[in-house]
Every structure is written in C-alpha cells, then in structure tokens.
Amino acid sequence: MKMICINCPKGCELDVEKSADGTVSVTGHTCPRGEAYGKSELLNPTRMVTGLVRVAGMRKPLPVKTRTAVPKAKIDAVLFAMHQATVQLPVAIGDVIIPDAAGSGVDIVATANM
Numbered sequence: 001m002k003m004i005c006i007n008c009p010k011g012c013e014l015d016v017e018k019s020a021d022g023t024v025s026v027t028g029h030t031c032p033r034g035e036a037y038g039k040s041e042l043l044n045p046t047r048m049v050t051g052l053v054r055v056a057g058m059r060k061p062l063p064v065k066t067r068t069a070v071p072k073a074k075i076d077a078v079l080f081a082m083h084q085a086t087v088q089l090p091v092a093i094g095d096v097i098i099p100d101a102a103g104s105g106v107d108i109v110a111t112a113n114m
C-alpha cells in the first residue's frame with residue numbers, strides 16, 4: 001500500500017506491506033516517525049475529529065475536538081454524539097463536553113471559552 005506521510009511538510013512516499021506472518025514493513029520513510037505512521041495507518045488508522053456542539057439558549061455553537069485521535073471506524077459515531085449533545089454554559093477550554101464519545105474511549109473537549 002502506498003501512502004504519503006503527513007507528519008511533516010517533506011511528505012515522504014511510503015510503501016507499507018503486511019506479510020503473511022503479520023509483520024508490517026515500511027520503506028520510503030526518512031525518519032522513525034514515518035515508519036510509525038505507516039504501521040499505524042495500516043493496522044489502526046486514527047484521526048483527530050473537530051466539530052460544533054449546540055449551546056443551550058444560544059445560536060452560537062461551541063467548537064470542540066477529540067482529546068486524542070480516534071479510530072477511523074468510530075468517526076461517524078463521534079460526529080453523531082457531537083450532533084446530539086447540548087452544553088450548558090459556562091465552558092472553559094479543555095472542559096470535557098462528552099466523556100468517552102460513542103464508546104471510543106476518547107473525550108470530546110471544548111476548544112473555546114464561552
């Protein structure tokens with residue numbers, strides 16, 4: 001599988017292969033971060049998710065994000081949890097808005113003070 005490493009602007013082109021015994025090999029990287037990225041992308045790809053959560057009594061929504069990256073398979077469920085939530089003010093940056101969003105094990109936190 002070919003992919004581009006997105007960890008820095010150099011954008012190394014990686015070739016990631018999984019052998020029959022389950023070993024993952026990465027070529028094309030020029031630093032250890034690229035090798036780790038290639039393995040992660042093949043075995044358990046994850047992404048940070050950002051979004052907006054409704055605020056009770058206000059038209060302006062609260063910007064939020066996942067505290068850490070979540071598995072790609074959980075992204076739709078995490079976005080749905082954001083869509084379903086309503087938060088009460090006040091809120092500070094870093095406050096947990098939705099704990100363990102959609103059973104992902106990752107909290108959704110505020111990225112603004114309101």
Ligand code: SF4
Nearest residue numbers: 005008011012031034
């Ligand atoms: S492998 Fe290293 S140098 Fe290449 S894009 Fe990834 S982080 Fe940058």
